[in-house]
Amino acid sequence: xxxxxxxxxxxxxxxxxxxxxxxxxxxxxxxxxxxxxxxxxxxxxxxxxxxxxxxxxxxxxxxxxxxxxxxxxxxxxxxxxxxxxxxxxxxxxxxxxxxxxxxxxxxxxxxxxxxxxxxxxxxxxxxxxxxxxxxxxxxxxxxxxxxxxxxxxxxxxxxxxxxxxxxxxxxxxxxxxxxxxxxxxxxxxxxxxxxxxxxxxxxxxxxxxxxxxxxxxxxxxxxxxxxxxxxxxxxxxxxxxxxxxxxxxxxxxxxxxxxxxxxxxxxxxxxxxxxxxxxxxxxxxxxxxxxxxxxxxxxxxxxxxxxxxxxxxxxxxxxxxxxxxxxxxxxxxxxxxxxxxxxxxxxxxxxxxxxxxxxxxxxxxxxxxxxxxxxxxxxxxxxxxxxxxxxxxxxxxxxxxxxxxxxxxxxxxxxxxxxxxxxxxxxxxxxxxxxxxxxxxxxxxxxxxxxxxxxxxxxxxxxxxxxxxxxxxxxxxxxxxxxxxxxxxxxxxxxxxxxxxxxxxxxxxxxxxxxxxxxxxxxxxxxxxxxxxxxxxxxxxxxxxxxxxxxxxxxxxxxxxxxxxxxxxxxxxxxxxxxxxxxxxxxxxxxxxxxxxxxxxxxxxxxxxxxxxxxxxxxxxxxxxxxxx
Amino acid sequence: xxxxxxxxxxxxxxxxxxxxxxxxxxxxxxxxxxxxxxxxxxxxxxxxxxxxxxxxxxxxxxxxxxxxxxxxxxxxxxxxxxxxxxxxxxxxxxxxxxxxxxxxxxxxxxxxxxxxxxxxxxxxxxx
Numbered sequence: 134x135x136x137x138x139x140x141x142x143x144x145x146x147x148x149x150x151x152x153x154x155x156x157x158x159x160x161x162x163x164x165x166x167x168x169x170x171x172x173x174x175x176x177x178x179x180x181x182x183x184x185x186x187x188x189x190x191x192x193x194x195x196x197x198x199x200x201x202x203x204x205x206x207x208x209x210x211x212x213x214x215x216x217x218x219x220x221x222x223x224x225x226x227x228x229x230x231x232x233x234x235x236x237x238x239x240x241x242x243x244x245x246x247x248x249x250x251x252x253x254x255x256x257x258x259x260x261x262x263x264x265x266x267x268x269x270x271x272x273x274x275x276x277x278x279x280x281x282x283x284x285x286x287x288x289x290x291x292x293x294x295x296x297x298x299x300x301x302x303x304x305x306x307x308x309x310x311x312x313x314x315x316x317x318x319x320x321x322x323x324x325x326x327x328x329x330x331x332x333x334x335x336x337x338x339x340x341x342x343x344x345x346x347x348x349x350x351x352x353x354x355x356x357x358x359x360x361x362x363x364x365x366x367x368x369x370x371x372x373x374x375x376x377x378x379x380x381x382x383x384x385x386x387x388x389x390x391x392x393x394x395x396x397x398x399x400x401x402x403x404x405x406x407x408x409x410x411x412x413x414x415x416x417x418x419x420x421x422x423x424x425x426x427x428x429x430x431x432x433x434x435x436x437x438x439x440x441x442x443x444x445x446x447x448x449x450x451x452x453x454x455x456x457x458x459x460x461x462x463x464x465x466x467x468x469x470x471x472x473x474x475x476x477x478x479x480x481x482x483x484x485x486x487x488x489x490x491x492x493x494x495x496x497x498x499x500x501x502x503x504x505x506x507x508x509x510x511x512x513x514x515x516x517x518x519x520x521x522x523x524x525x526x527x528x529x530x531x532x533x534x535x536x537x538x539x540x541x542x543x544x545x546x547x548x549x550x551x552x553x554x555x556x557x558x559x560x561x562x563x564x565x566x567x568x569x570x571x572x573x574x575x576x577x578x579x580x581x582x583x584x585x586x587x588x589x590x591x592x593x594x595x596x597x598x599x600x601x602x603x604x605x606x607x608x609x610x611x612x613x614x615x616x617x618x619x620x621x622x623x624x625x626x627x628x629x630x631x632x633x634x635x636x637x638x639x640x641x642x643x644x645x646x647x648x649x650x651x652x653x654x655x656x657x658x659x660x661x662x663x664x665x666x667x668x669x670x671x672x673x674x675x676x677x678x679x680x681x682x683x684x685x686x687x688x689x690x691x692x693x694x695x696x697x698x699x700x701x702x703x704x705x706x707x708x709x710x711x712x713x714x715x716x717x718x719x720x721x722x723x724x725x726x727x728x729x730x731x732x733x734x735x736x737x738x739x740x741x742x743x744x745x746x747x748x749x750x751x752x753x754x755x756x757x758x759x760x761x762x
Numbered sequence: 763x764x765x766x767x768x769x770x771x772x773x774x775x776x777x778x779x780x781x782x783x784x785x786x787x788x789x790x791x792x793x794x795x796x797x798x799x800x801x802x803x804x805x806x807x808x809x810x811x812x813x814x815x816x817x818x819x820x821x822x823x824x825x826x827x828x829x830x831x832x833x834x835x836x837x838x839x840x841x842x843x844x845x846x847x848x849x850x851x852x853x854x855x856x857x858x859x860x861x862x863x864x865x866x867x868x869x870x871x872x873x874x875x876x877x878x879x880x881x882x883x884x885x886x887x888x889x
Contacts, residue, residue: 201873201876202834202874217873240850241834241852242834242851246832315766319770323773327777330781334781338785339830342851343832346851391767392769393763685788
């Protein structure tokens with residue numbers, strides 16, 4: 134059994150490394166040093182999907198369209214042309230830059246137009262090999278580092294930054310005053326309320342247009358999503374929850390007051406959410422099911438309208454039935470990963486001095502008073518030590534009669550080590566729900582990347598439901614990948630870790646759960662890496678839609694007819710490599726700390742850490758392959 | 763606090779109902795009989811809309827062609843030799859002219875836009 138498990142693991146690791154190293158077949162015909170390749174463009178893929186050429190060759194592309202007008206824009210080389218149906222157009226260039234480059238359609242050709250992408254591989258793919266080299270080097274360096282590690286380094290991040298280092302932002306009087314004002318963050322919620330009103334109207338009136346020229350689709354899926362994944366979540370955690378406009382109406386109905394402090398007990402039914410579901414399971418499943426429709430939401434304005442309407446109405450209905458922010462905690466589809474990943478972020482709301490709280494009998498931060506509501510997120514602010522369920526609504530700053538709350542900047546990821554202190558709080562511990570949230574985010578990204586930035590037309594046809602059979606197949610495959618394959622593999626690695634450590638007391642479940650938290654830093658990094666491929670090619674559409682939000686022919690800023698301009702798309706692979714490396718560095722650093730927590734002594738921890746380290750390195754190589762291999 | 767609460771409520775109302783009202787009022791207020799809006803869509807997605815445009819001879823008109831489709835279209839009115847080629851998805855294009863020839867004239871799409879491209883035609887009636 135033991136040997137069997139090792140063999141499977143080694144086979145998988147070598148499979149990843151060898152699979153990423155497969156020698157690609159060259160495309161087209163080579164005469165002299167000129168390689169001529171015929172490309173057929175048809176909604177929403179190119180044939181061939183991937184073009185392989187050697188560095189230094191002169192490449193001549195013959196572009197033919199099989200249905201409507203299509204374009205061709207090559208990242209990095211920054212060259213493009215377009216072709217009407219019935220024509221053949223030719224473009225030549227010298228392949229003097231090695232690496233993998235995406236080429237994309239440059240003339241809106243249908244709903245999936247932004248996802249009409251192919252890959253050009255100029256061999257040797259040095260950039261990718263350098264990436265793998267750096268990832269493996271980082272892995273080896275991490276082993277060497279953890280072997281050398283001194284005891285006094287254990288409470289430091291990378292042996293430099295003390296984990297308990299905090300910088301209190303609210304020690305400055307104007308900031309504290311702002312946090313205590315009832316207009317904060319209300320004013321930002323209002324601004325977002327207005328923006329989302331415009332999004333709703335524009336996605337409704339522009340419902341048949343192409344998504345890339347629609348205010349609703351572009352602001353939601355290009356601007357908001359990218360800001361969320363590259364800035365908000367990694368740096369400030371649940372920052373979006375602080376300024377999110379969706380609970381506004383629900384709060385108003387519950388409290389009877391919009392801004393001032395009204396009823397503390399909801400005017401709705403005020404029911405409690407079932408205990409069984411007070412964890413990340415509901416939001417994990419809701420997000421997972423929502424991604425079944427990713428082929429519609431991000432491209433069709435009307436689908437965006439429907440999705441946002443469901444979320445807004447859902448927030449109101451749940452607010453009327455259940456207490457406080459039950460919707461945000463247990464129903465909102467984007468709440469789960471924000472909460473989980475917020476544990477990595479560099480910001481936190483915490484108590485300044487726990488002793489003040491210990492002496493304070495009434496706990497106004499939980500019960501509320503005339504200045505503020507009791508924690509709408511059902512946390513106990515005086516006892517807060519993890520970010521998962523803290524929505525940063527800033528009510529505790531207002532309701533604390535001792536001014537004892539603080540907004541801190543901290544080293545990245547300190548909450549990943551935090552265990553819930555209170556033993557009675559069964560629903561707020563590290564658990565399988567959080568582990569599965571982490572694990573499913575791997576499969577969701579894999580599917581998103583392949584459909585939105587990958588070259589495979591057949592997969593895009595499945596996702597956009599050209600026929601139900603293909604769609605069904607996709608859903609089955611997607612679900613198996615997310616809930617069996619990835620968790621199964623992680624289970625295997627956890628099992629091996631336990632075996633390697635030689636520790637018999639620790640439970641396998643504990644190993645599985647505790648190690649799942651080292652997936653968070655690379656998780657955030659990989660989502661940020663993916664987001665670069667969303668914003669840089671599609672960012673210029675924002676200029677169009679800002680000038681004419683309702684498609685009424687306005688030109689508010691004079692940019693309504695700005696041509697589609699990809700921005701620095703050649704830099705995407707470099708940005709992705711750097712981001713993945715940073716993520717991996719944090720994962721390895723924290724991973725070893727988890728190993729020390731899981732296993733009794735240092736020797737066991739070192740042995741038990743190795744399988745997990747190999748897994749994390751392989752996972753990074755896998756994503757490197759996906760992004761640029 | 764009461765005044766502030768009132769202000770907050772007013773802001774919410776302005777931002778929600780006010781935004782919707784502004785868009786509707788704008789659409790009504792900017793209605794201009796000389797500007798004729800013509801939506802361009804592939805036949806299976808709704809075709810030219812309106813399909814028939816009636817104008818008076820000798821009166822200057824502006825056609826605003828809005829491509830609200832997801833593929834490139836073109837506008838071709840052979841009788842007046844008017845061609846607007848490559849109107850891309852999401853693009854608005856204007857053409858101003860004074861119809862003098864009376865009669866019924868076809869206009870069509872000039873860019874292959876779908877399998878039913880040949881059916882994408884409408885009629886201009888000059889009275």
